[in-house]
Amino acid sequence: MAKDQKKSAPRTEKSAAAYYDLKTEAVNDLVNANVTNAPEVREKELRKYRHKSLLNLGDGIRFFLLKWWFAGVICWFFMIGLGSYGIDQLDMMLILGVVTGLIWDLPVNIFIRLKAEKKEYRRWMMFPDTGVSAGIWNVLYGMVLVLLTAATYTGVNRLIFRLGGDQGLMVGPILYGVFIAGWDWLLLKMRKTGASILADAKKNASAGNRPRS
DSSP: OOHHHHHHHOOOOOOOOHEEEEOHHHHHHHOOOOOOTTTOHHHHHHHHGOOOOOOOHHHHHHHHHHHHHHHHIIIIIIITSSSTOOHHHHHHHHHHHHHHHHIIIIIIHHHHHHHHHHTTTGGGOSSOSHHHHHHHHHHHHHHHHHHHHHHHHHHHHHHHHHHTTTOOOOOOHHHHHHHHHHHHHHHHHHHHHHHHHHHHHHHHHHHHSSSOO
């Protein structure tokens, strides 16, 4: 009997609003959104929705290839291009160091600032600041990279001759670029590791100086 009464009970019709939980506040926020009131979205989050190329390389590999390419161009136009003028080896290294530092300071660092995330671009540059002083430091840094690359060629050739080889490495744009970019990568890693060790030491020292309760 109870079942019959339950079946015969009239159905109450629901309104359209009962079927849709309208988020009017969210709709208003979406309609009225503009540059001034829109929440800030991190560059790392935006990259998820951008078109990705077939070669979706990370920042480390991309910037390494950038520096390798520029170093190879410097080798081709200056070392090889000026080699026929009989320039002394030390003078040639000085020229290469100055040009490398200027290239690092201008096109390379500018590209990194545009492509890397704001809080992370400094990790890919030895001297990330701008201005005349940063340019001077980058020139000195370029000389260091050239000296280390020359020492690498010398060390590898000595090893080859010691092992019985009759011909050492020839200086060319590809290998020269690898050495320059490789030393740059290694020095940046050393700086990062040193900064991390120093920060940990300061943290431990400050924790040790705290008065015990």
